[in-house]
Amino acid sequence: MATRKDQAHNSSLGVVAKRFQEIVLSSSLERQAFLNELNNSPLSKDGILIAGLGNPGSKYANNRHNIGFLIVDRLCDFLGITMEQIPRFRAACATIPTHHIHIIQPQTFMNLSGEAIVEIMRFFKLQQLLVVHDELDIPFGAIRYKFGGSSGGHNGLKSIDLMLQSNAYARLRFGIAESSTPQIDSTIPKSNLTKQNVISFVLGDFPNDYKDELNTLINHSVRSLLFFLQTRDFKAMQNFFTLSKSKLCPFKAQNNTRDGV
Helix, strand or coil: CCCHHHHHHHHHHHHHHHHHHHCCCCCHHHHHHHHHHCCCCCHHHHCCCECCCCCCCHHHHEEEHHHHCCCCCCHHHHHHHCCCCHHCEEEEEEEEHHCCEEEEEEECCCHHHHHHHHHHHHHHHHCCCEEEEEEEEECCEEEEEEEECCCCCCHHHHHHHHHHHHCCCEEEEEEECCCCCCCCCCCCCCCHHCCCHHHHHHHCCHHHHHHHHHHHHHHHHHHHHHHHHHCCCCCHHHHCCEEECCCCCCCCCHCCCCCCC
């Protein structure tokens, strides 16, 4: 049973979460207020890496598989920092050095994401990692948060698990599945989807008519990351920022495999 102290703490976090849910990401005043709060937070001195997963190059820029890149790009826009290519890390990197916050986009292609991540974590002696990635097993419109557990067949996560020799890191899981998938041959029963069907789907762009909702979901993701950077409270981020749909989409990768993506 929660104590009064716990209840008061949770209530306080709820107030903080509500404020972050309403942050205007285009506001320079909001940015400065956030950075000022970081200055006054002892938690912000703990180093952290936020890694958005995707594939490099304009060919892949707006793919479903690149939602991790899109989200951390917008996070950097709000923070007023710029991604720069760092060849030694094989990643595009942005940082707030006074707060030991590092944000990256591995440039190794998805299935080698762990190589860039482990190099950066070792170099900066970072202990905290949060990975932002697409999730084929939950529907578009849902955003979920998870700590540890299986990679679920996601090659980027499999690479990270292998290189870190651990799955003990936080994830922002951005749902990309659809109840109807026009990008996939509609004559193929969903139960018989092949690896190539899955690859074509995740490497396809979000439809144009998703633009407004996609923008809203990316902003929601960024606000949750800002909340986490401020509080470093994963459970609170999970409690206050999870978005769920009532019914999972029937589209799912056969045998949970995404090899070669």
